[in-house]
Amino acid sequence: MQLSKSTIFITGANRGIGRAFVDELLVRGAEKIYAAARDISAVVDDPRITPITLDITDSEAVARTAAVVDDVDVLINNAGVTTFAPLVGGDLTDIRSEMETNYFGTLAMVRAFAPVLEANGGGSILNVSSAAAWFGMEHSSGYAASKAAVWAMTNGLRIELSGQNTQVTGLHMASTDTEMITSLDIPKNTPQAVAIEALDGFEAGELEILADNDTRAVKAALSADPIDVYPQAVRHNQPQPL
Numbered sequence: 218m219q220l221s222k223s224t225i226f227i228t229g230a231n232r233g234i235g236r237a238f239v240d241e242l243l244v245r246g247a248e249k250i251y252a253a254a255r256d257i258s259a260v261v262d263d264p265r266i267t268p269i270t271l272d273i274t275d276s277e278a279v280a281r282t283a284a285v286v287d288d289v290d291v292l293i294n295n296a297g298v299t300t301f302a303p304l305v306g307g308d309l310t311d312i313r314s315e316m317e318t319n320y321f322g323t324l325a326m327v328r329a330f331a332p333v334l335e336a337n338g339g340g341s342i343l344n345v346s347s348a349a350a351w352f353g354m355e356h357s358s359g360y361a362a363s364k365a366a367v368w369a370m371t372n373g374l375r376i377e378l379s380g381q382n383t384q385v386t387g388l389h390m391a392s393t394d395t396e397m398i399t400s401l402d403i404p405k406n407t408p409q410a411v412a413i414e415a416l417d418g419f420e421a422g423e424l425e426i427l428a429d430n431d432t433r434a435v436k437a438a439l440s441a442d443p444i445d446v447y448p449q450a451v452r453h454n455q456p457q458p459l
């Protein structure tokens with residue numbers, strides 16, 4: 218797939234990583250981009266860009282939108298939220314909102330756009346997950362669960378949409394310097410570096426893109442004993458060797 222020859226629909230396009238995606242798509246010669254967000258006032262003003270007001274948690278609005286943008290052959294599901302609500306003491310409304318946006322909102326986009334992609338030859342989907350899909354952190358566990366759900370969904374879609382010739386790619390990255398995590402004073406990727414890494418991999422046909430070393434490390438640790446990853450974990454008995 219060549220992004221310069223594609224018609225692209227991207228969610229969460231008004232700031233952060235989505236904005237960096239839009240800038241990088243323009244650098245790569247994209248001629249037609251539908252740039253969606255709830256607030257489109259900050260979407261880049263460019264003749265190649267059509268701003269679309271869209272809340273991805275409103276599945277009827279998502280379906281109405283997909284019905285009018287019938288030329289899309291690349292869908293980038295970037296929109297997402299985090300609330301930092303703890304799983305046990307946090308407000309369940311916050312935890313549900315992470316699942317509603319990150320998982321069900323992304324799923325609504327895929328369900329509505331799959332026929333559009335099929336009609337245009339199959340096309341490609343890029344789902345933005347996170348390193349958090351693979352690593353638990355205090356105060357980000359509801360978010361992490363929603364991103365693990367996006368990972369599992371992406372794996373399933375790869376199978377379900379193979380028959381219509383759709384490439385389904387997942388993107389995972391660690392902390393990145395956007396509004397989402399301004400409150401955290403930790404090392405961060407730049408949104409530009411993530412967008413470049415992601416679009417390089419997407420165009421090259423990678424099905425899972427790990428955008429930085431921290432993400433590669435947490436993916437590699439999936440096969441480790443949890444006590445090595447979470448040293449604070451409580452374990453009541455020491456497992457006996459078999």
Ligand SMILES: NC(=O)c1ccc[n+]([C@@H]2O[C@H](COP(=O)([O-])OP(=O)(O)OC[C@H]3O[C@@H](n4cnc5c(N)ncnc54)[C@H](OP(=O)(O)O)[C@@H]3O)[C@@H](O)[C@H]2O)c1
Pocket residue numbers: 228229230231232233234235253254255256257271272273274295296297298318322345346347348389390391392393394395396397398
């Ligand atoms: N920043 C990080 O450290 C990091 C790390 C790993 C993964 N990610 C993921 O990267 C993606 C982009 O996040 P970001 O860091 O760029 O955060 P951000 O600056 O907060 O941007 C989030 C974007 O999502 C849009 N959005 C949120 N809820 C929406 C809804 N219901 N409908 C439509 N659009 C919605 C926002 O626009 P409106 O509010 O105007 O709708 C905004 O454009 C997210 O999926 C995030 O989970 C981020």
